[in-house]
Amino acid sequence: xxxxxxxxxxxxxxxxxxxxxxxxxxxxxxxxxxxxxxxxxxxxxxxxxxxxxxxxxxxxxxxxxxxxxxxxxxxxxxxxxxxxxxxxxxxxxx
Amino acid sequence: xxxxxxxxxxxxxxxxxxxxxxxxxxxxxxxxxxxxxxxxxxxxxxxxxxxxxxxxxxxxxxxxxxxxxxxxxxxxxxxxxxxxxxxxxxxxxx
DNA sequence: CTGTTATTTAGAAATTTATCTAAATACTCT
DNA sequence: AGAGTATTTAGATAAATTTCTAAATAACAG
Numbered sequence: 001x002x003x004x005x006x007x008x009x010x011x012x013x014x015x016x017x018x019x020x021x022x023x024x025x026x027x028x029x030x031x032x033x034x035x036x037x038x039x040x041x042x043x044x045x046x047x048x049x050x051x052x053x054x055x056x057x058x059x060x061x062x063x064x065x066x067x068x069x070x071x072x073x074x075x076x077x078x079x080x081x082x083x084x085x086x087x088x089x090x091x092x093x094x
Numbered sequence: 095x096x097x098x099x100x101x102x103x104x105x106x107x108x109x110x111x112x113x114x115x116x117x118x119x120x121x122x123x124x125x126x127x128x129x130x131x132x133x134x135x136x137x138x139x140x141x142x143x144x145x146x147x148x149x150x151x152x153x154x155x156x157x158x159x160x161x162x163x164x165x166x167x168x169x170x171x172x173x174x175x176x177x178x179x180x181x182x183x184x185x186x187x188x
Numbered sequence: 189c190t191g192t193t194a195t196t197t198a199g200a201a202a203t204t205t206a207t208c209t210a211a212a213t214a215c216t217c218t
Numbered sequence: 219a220g221a222g223t224a225t226t227t228a229g230a231t232a233a234a235t236t237t238c239t240a241a242a243t244a245a246c247a248g
Contacts, residue, residue, distance in 0.1 A: 044227085
């Protein structure tokens with residue numbers, strides 16, 4: 001279930017920071033890695049988890065790979081949280 | 095930062111199921127444990143993580159401990175996701 | 189106080205996760 | 219084709235997580 005993957009992906013602070021970095025637009029793997037005190041391999045690992053969770057999409061341009069947010073999955077998570085909060089099945093406020 | 099704890103707490107399927115069980119009202123540790131094929135000790139461990147994340151509150155009644163949802167923390171998470179989705183640079187700091 | 193029930197804590201084992209280094213792949217440019 | 223850069227993959231390791239059993243606490247009833 002991709003849903004569980006999404007929560008798992010969000011559970012790591014590095015991955016959350018990556019997502020926040022992508023709010024304003026796509027960045028290449030290298031640009032992302034440059035912001036962290038970790039090897040590129042480690043960032044690649046985190047990106048693979050975000051990708052598997054469908055929280056990011058990749059686009060290849062020249063010999064760069066750009067990563068961008070996929071907000072539709074974020075919406076799904078918000079829906080789940082909404083349900084949790086709702087308790088009574090009446091409401092569905094956004 | 096309790097915020098990180100919250101995401102971590104949400105990353106486990108058992109804990110998410112516990113939260114869903116609490117939507118319609120509080121349940122005792124034993125009532126919760128009865129729904130899972132795990133020992134009470136394990137459920138107690140999960141409850142302690144949810145409690146540390148402030149996703150649940152406990153109330154002692156007789157020799158039972160009741161657990162109930164704390165929805166305000168859920169709102170905080172939704173706010174974070176909102177920010178992510180929004181991409182608005184006007185309010186990036188929390 | 190004694191005994192019973194509900195729950196948590198402690199300690200240990202199995203699994204998963206995050207990280208590194210080194211090597212491999214992929215793509216570009218001349 | 220060959221060199222150079224960007225990124226990923228493989229393999230290893232340390233740390234964190236989940237789970238269990240057994241023991242400890244806490245609260246109640248008689």
